[in-house]
Amino acid sequence: MASCRxxxxxxxxxxRVIQERPDTxxxxxxxxxxxxxxxFDFDALRGISFTIGDGETIGIVGRNGSGKSxxxxxxxxxxxxxxxxxxxxxxxxxxxxLGAGFHGDLTxxxxxxxxxxxxxxxxxxxxxxxxxxxxxxxxxxxxxxxVKQYSSGMYMRLGFAVATEVDPDILLIDEILSVGDAxxxxxxxxxxxxxRQRGKTIVVVSHSVGTIQELCPRTIFLEGGRIAAxxxxxxxLAKYSKALEGPREAPRLIQEGARSGR
Amino acid sequence: MxxxxxxxxxxxxxxxxxxxxxxxxxxxxxxxxxLWSLLNPLLMMVIxxxxxxxxxxxxxxxxxxxxxxxxLPWTFFSQGLSYAVESIVANAELLKKVAVCRSVFPMxxxxxxxxxxxxxxxxxxLVLLVLRFPFHLAWVYVPVPLLGLILFTMGCGFFxxxxxxxxxxxxxxxxxxxxxxxxxxxxxxSLDLIPKRxxxxxxxxxLAYILNGFRLAIYYGELPSxxxxxxxxxxxxxxxxxxxxxxxxNEDWFVYYI
Numbered sequence: 001m002a003s004c005r006x007x008x009x010x011x012x013x014x015x016r017v018i019q020e021r022p023d024t025x026x027x028x029x030x031x032x033x034x035x036x037x038x039x040f041d042f043d044a045l046r047g048i049s050f051t052i053g054d055g056e057t058i059g060i061v062g063r064n065g066s067g068k069s070x071x072x073x074x075x076x077x078x079x080x081x082x083x084x085x086x087x088x089x090x091x092x093x094x095x096x097x098l099g100a101g102f103h104g105d106l107t108x109x110x111x112x113x114x115x116x117x118x119x120x121x122x123x124x125x126x127x128x129x130x131x132x133x134x135x136x137x138x139x140x141x142x143x144x145x146x147v148k149q150y151s152s153g154m155y156m157r158l159g160f161a162v163a164t165e166v167d168p169d170i171l172l173i174d175e176i177l178s179v180g181d182a183x184x185x186x187x188x189x190x191x192x193x194x195x196r197q198r199g200k201t202i203v204v205v206s207h208s209v210g211t212i213q214e215l216c217p218r219t220i221f222l223e224g225g226r227i228a229a230x231x232x233x234x235x236x237l238a239k240y241s242k243a244l245e246g247p248r249e250a251p252r253l254i255q256e257g258a259r260s261g262r
Numbered sequence: 263m264x265x266x267x268x269x270x271x272x273x274x275x276x277x278x279x280x281x282x283x284x285x286x287x288x289x290x291x292x293x294x295x296x297l298w299s300l301l302n303p304l305l306m307m308v309i310x311x312x313x314x315x316x317x318x319x320x321x322x323x324x325x326x327x328x329x330x331x332x333x334l335p336w337t338f339f340s341q342g343l344s345y346a347v348e349s350i351v352a353n354a355e356l357l358k359k360v361a362v363c364r365s366v367f368p369m370x371x372x373x374x375x376x377x378x379x380x381x382x383x384x385x386x387x388l389v390l391l392v393l394r395f396p397f398h399l400a401w402v403y404v405p406v407p408l409l410g411l412i413l414f415t416m417g418c419g420f421f422x423x424x425x426x427x428x429x430x431x432x433x434x435x436x437x438x439x440x441x442x443x444x445x446x447x448x449x450x451x452s453l454d455l456i457p458k459r460x461x462x463x464x465x466x467x468x469l470a471y472i473l474n475g476f477r478l479a480i481y482y483g484e485l486p487s488x489x490x491x492x493x494x495x496x497x498x499x500x501x502x503x504x505x506x507x508x509x510x511x512n513e514d515w516f517v518y519y520i
Contacts, residue, residue, distance in 0.1 A: 016518060077361030080514050092361075100359035105287050114283060117276040118362050 004089065005170055005201040006052040006075055011084035013045040013070050013225075017253055040253035044070040046225040047084065057202040059212035059233060061240050062222035065251050068205045071222075072172045075203065090169025090201070093119065095160065104148030108139060108158055111147055115162045129165045136187070137161035157184055164191055170201045189214070209237055224249055266365065266506055273366050280370035284345070285377060299381040303334055307389070314450055322452070324393055324481075330386050331480035332449045332473040335407070338379035339415050339469065340440045345371035346419025347426050347433045354520035364513045365506075368423040372416050386480075398483030406491060407475030410498035414468060417501025420509040427512070427519050448473055468497025 017040045045067045052058055060068045073079045074086055076094040101118045102111045112133055116126035134143050137158045139150075147155060164171070173192070192215060195202060206212055212219055212233060219236040221229040223243065229236045270277070289295040307330055315325040322328050349367035350357070357364065389395075426432040447469050448456075456464060464470045471486075471494035478484045485491070 073359075076359075078358060078517055094360060101356040101362075103283060103287070105290050106283065110283075114279050117279050118356070118360055123275045123279075 003054045004051050004087075005054050005056070006089075006203075007085070007087040008051070008071075008074075009049050009085040011045055011048045011074065011081045011086055012043055013067070013074065013079060014082040015042045015044055016040075017042045042251070042253050044225055045074075045081070048225070048227055049084075050220060050227065050230060052201060052203065054201055055196075055199040056218065057196050057204065057216050059216035059219040060203065060205045060222060061207070061209075061212060061219060061237070062228075063244070063248060066222040067225045068222055069174055072174055072203065072205060075170065076172055088170070091120065091166070092170045092172060093163050093166040093168030095163045095171065095173045100159075102147050102155065102159065105146050107146055108137070108143040108150070109134070111158065112162055115159075116166070119163065119166045121166060133158075133161045133165050136165075136191075138184075153181065153184075160188060164195070168200065170203065171195055172203050172205075174205045175207065209241070212237065224251070263503065263506070265510065269363050269365050270369070273363050276363075277366050277370050277373060280366060281373035281377065284370060284374035288374075296381070299378050300385050303330065303337065303382040304385045304389075306333065306337075307385075310450060320451070324395060326389050327386075327393060327395055328452070328477070328481050329450065330389060331477045332447075334379060334382050334386060335411050335473055335476050336444065336447065336449045336469075337382070338375055339411060340444070341378070342372045342375040342415040343418050343422060343436060343440065344433075345375060346415075347422040347436050349419075350423045350427050350516055351430070351433075351520055357517055357520060364516060365420070365509060368419045368509070369416065371423075372412070372419050375415075376412065396483070398479070400479040400483045400485055403479040403485055403491075404476065407472045407479070407494050410468075410472045410475070410494040410496075413495070413498030413502040414472065417498065417503070417505035420502075420505035424509045424512045424516075427516050443467075443469070448477070452477075468493070468501065471497060 044065075048067070048071070060071060062068050070079065072094065074081055075088055076092050077088070078094075101115050103114065106114065109130075112130060113123070113126055116129070117123065121129075137143070137154075137160075139154055139158065142150060142154060147158070150158070171192070192202065196215075202215070204212065204215055216233050218231065219229075219233040219240075220227055221236045221240045221243075228243065229239045285296075289298060292298065294301065307326055310329055310333070311326050314320045314329070315322070346368040349371040350364065353367050356362065422432055422436055446463060447467060448464065453461075453464060453470070453474065471490050475486050475491065475494050478486050486494075
């Protein structure tokens with residue numbers, strides 16, 4: 001863990017949330033013409049700090065809405081944190097939602113090229129990888145059919161195949177190992193193992209305790225946008241499952257959103 | 263601007279692929295496919311020629327050439343802008359998941375319509391041949407207003423694409439403005455038909471200089487005045503600088519609003 005791949009320092013991510021609960025009949029009526037009647041702020045992350053070292057495989061657990069995916073999207077560069085400091089070194093491959101950017105009318109093969117370009121590969125790099133991608137996705141003749149005719153499993157297979165061929169320094173995995181049949185899942189796990197052995201950094205978000213245990217030596221447990229525990233997976237998972245038995249704090253919106261630029 | 267050239271350089275393959283995808287999808291499952299790029303302006307020309315040359319008796323020789331020389335660039339502008347204004351919102355799902363350079367989407371929208379525009383020059387060439395229209399040396403001037411036109415369209419596209427993220431009304435407004443703009447630009451008529459006291463309206467319209475440049479060169483075989491030539495490119499540069507500035511200032515916020 002000599003060098004560092006990801007560093008979060010006191011990171012807060014604030015979202016604008018629109019509430020459309022009409023209080024009066026008149027409000028319900030005017031709401032049809034007026035958008036964003038009331039705006040609130042919601043902090044998905046509240047001052048989070050952690051570092052991920054080079055070659056580390058780290059799990060992130062937490063309930064729905066605890067901020068797991070937000071962390072991944074900040075690492076991927078989709079969100080820019082509201083405050084705090086974020087540093088990421090190296091190429092990131094977001095397996096956040098597979099097949100984002102696939103176009104239904106294009107064939108599998110055409111989508112490989114487009115998706116590869118979107119993920120930052122050059123055309124030459126894609127051509128060099130195309131055979132490996134098609135053989136990993138293993139879609140048979142469907143590779144030359146429009147992807148709108150794919151089953152959801154086939155769609156995911158192609159997405160996973162493209163995203164992992166990007167050859168990233170940091171691989172972000174958000175709850176995707178639940179797709180595909182058992183055989184494909186096994187191949188995904190093998191591929192992730194392979195990444196790990198090549199010294200890549202991997203961040204796994206999952207609700208499956210088994211997946212986390214299998215892949216990650218270290219785990220972060222998020223609760224309400226804060227880090228509740230960070231450490232060896234067994235210890236953190238023990239705290240996590242204990243917390244799951246307790247009552248859940250419902251997400252709450254804060255103050256009328258008047259501050260912060262937009 | 264330096265930033266923009268860097269973005270184009272880094273993403274030129276992606277911009278191309280997106281533009282070609284656009285065209286590919288536009289004509290997918292249509293029997294005539296790419297031929298529509300050629301047929302559209304021809305049919306448009308036939309309609310407008312019948313209306314203005316035959317029914318309303320505009321006394322313009324070779325009205326078809328007169329019309330097409332300004333109508334084709336106009337169509338590029340209006341289509342390019344209509345595509346660009348939607349380009350960020352239409353790719354919302356993608357932008358929420360992958361950190362991709364955001365300016366590629368309006369650029370691809372304009373590029374795909376630029377390709378369409380260049381294709382539509384083929385029917386124009388056919389019309390020239392059929393009418394035995396004389397060849398003019400001034401045709402070599404066409405790249406100048408074309409440059410102005412591309413920059414102007416791109417600049418407006420950047421601005422409207424960004425604005426449309428925050429106010430979806432923009433795409434509706436753009437359609438209305440475009441149809442008004444069409445009639446207030448010298449496309450179906452020539453500037454000479456406009457009474458002197460209304461000329462100022464056209465002097466404020468950057469597109470008028472651009473369209474006029476196209477028409478002067480292609481139809482009249484003349485060069486515009488130096489002032490008009492400079493204005494046609496300057497308008498484009500100004501729109502580009504302003505539009506891209508607004509886009510850049512706001513692009514980090516897009517993801518929260520789409």
